[in-house]
Amino acid sequence: MRCLPFTSSPWDTTTDGDSNPPLRSLVRRSLWTTLDSGRDQRSSAATALAAVGVAHSALTATAVEALTARFECDEEYLSVRSTIAEGLLSLDSAHPDAVEVNETELQQVAAAYVILEVE
Secondary structure, three states: OOOOOOOOOHHHOOOOOOOOHHHHHHHHHHHHHHOOOOHHHHHHHHHHHHHHHHHOHHHHHHHHHHHHHHHHHOOOOHHHHHHHHHHHHHHHHHOOOOOOOOHHHHHHHHHHHHHHHHO
């Protein structure tokens, strides 16, 4: 599956009721778009995006949307996919009502990468 770059974020068309434009801007320009960068940058962005989504419930849906989309099409590097899986699992743990993920698949992906690293 070929992934198309993220050209916009949900903040381009919606508001979340939060009066913190710098935070929304940071997520949109830095974390969201970095998911389209190289392997190391994607892993870092996925980790940061998950942390932002866990810490700020107003940003949870955006974090889930971006990470889910990238997880579905990022089969190129298991390490990136594993990081995204871990991020989605942490979001699901913190905000179970906001996240609809297949926990079994995510746990298998995360575990597969750990096994490869050990070998």
